[in-house]
Amino acid sequence: MKKRFLALLLALSVALLCSCSEEESIKEPYQDVKTYEIKETPIFSASDEEYSASVKYYSYDTAPTGYSMASLSDQKTEISGICAKTIAEMLSAMEVSGKRAKAIFLHSLEKAAEKGDIPIGTKWLEVGNDIYRIEPDGRIAIVKKPLGQGKYLDSDVSFLKVLDTALNYYPQNTYIGDISGSKLTLDFICEKENDIEIDILNIKAPLADSSAKRSFHFDISLLSKEDRSVTVYYGRINSGCIICTPNELDVELKAGEKQTITLEFTEDINYSVYIDIGDNYIKIQK
Helix, strand or coil, X not given: CHHHHHHHHHHXXXXXXXXXXXXXXXXXXXXXXXXXXXXXXXXXXXXCCCCCCEEEEEEEECCCCCCCCCEECCCCEEEEHHHHHHHHHHHHHCCEEEEEECCCCCCCHHHHHHHCCCCCCEEEXXXXXXXXXXXXXXXXXXXXXXXXXXXXXXXXXXXXXXXXXXXXXXXXXXXXXXXXCCEEEEEEEEECCCCEEEEEEEEEXXXXXXXXXXXXXXXXXXXXXXXXXXXXXXXXXXXXCCECCCEEEEEEECECCXXXXXXXXXXXXXXXXXXXXXXXXXXXXX
C-alpha cells in the first residue's frame, strides 16, 4: 500500500512538473501589452469654421506602397480652413536659426525630379509668397525657390505631427498608437465632435506564433446622439495607407445608451492595424 502511494505521489509530481514546464513554454513567447496610456490632450482640434488661409503642399517621395521609384507630386494639395490657419501661424512663429540651407539643384524642380537629384522625402509648403522646404530629416528651411538656398528655422516635431494630421487624418476624431515592449501609447492627435462618441476601455495585444503575429483585443464603448446603425471597419493596413479588405461589425445604437463592443483579430507584426467607427479612427502603427 505504501509503495503504491509513493508511486502515485511520484507520478503526480512528474505530471505537475510537466504541466508547469509546458505552461512556461507556452507563456514564454507571449508578450502582452501590460499597460496602455491614452494622451487625452489632442495635438490638433478640428473645426467647421471657415478661414481665408490657404496652404499648398507637394512632395518628392515614393508611392504609398513603397514599391515604385520616387516621383514628384502630380499636383499640389490644397490645405484650407483651420488646418491652413494653424500651419501658417506655426510657420510664421518659427525663428530663423542662422544656419543656411544649401541649394539642391540649379535648374527646375521638374528637371531635378527627372534626374533623381532631389532627396527622397523632401516636402514643400507654399504659404502666400513664402516657400518652406521640409527636408527628409525634418528640418525646415524658408527658401525663395523650391530647390534654392535658404535659411533654416527653429522647429520641433509638433509641427510635423500637425502637418501629418492635416494631410492624413483631418477631420476624423483620431488616435494613433505605438507599441514599445509591453507598453502601448495612444496619442489623441485630432479632436472632432461627431455623432458617435467612443471610449477605449481596454486593449490587449499579446504576441503569438513565435512572435510573428499579434492578437489584438479591443473593448470600446460607443455612445450615439440618435438611434442609428453603424458599421465598424477594422483590420490591417499594408505599406503606406493601403487598407486590405476590412473586417466588419454592424452595430445598432440607441440614442443616449452606451454600448460596448469587443473586436478581436490577429495580424502579422509587420503591419499596422486600424479601427474606423463613424468619424472615429484608431491606428496602431507597426
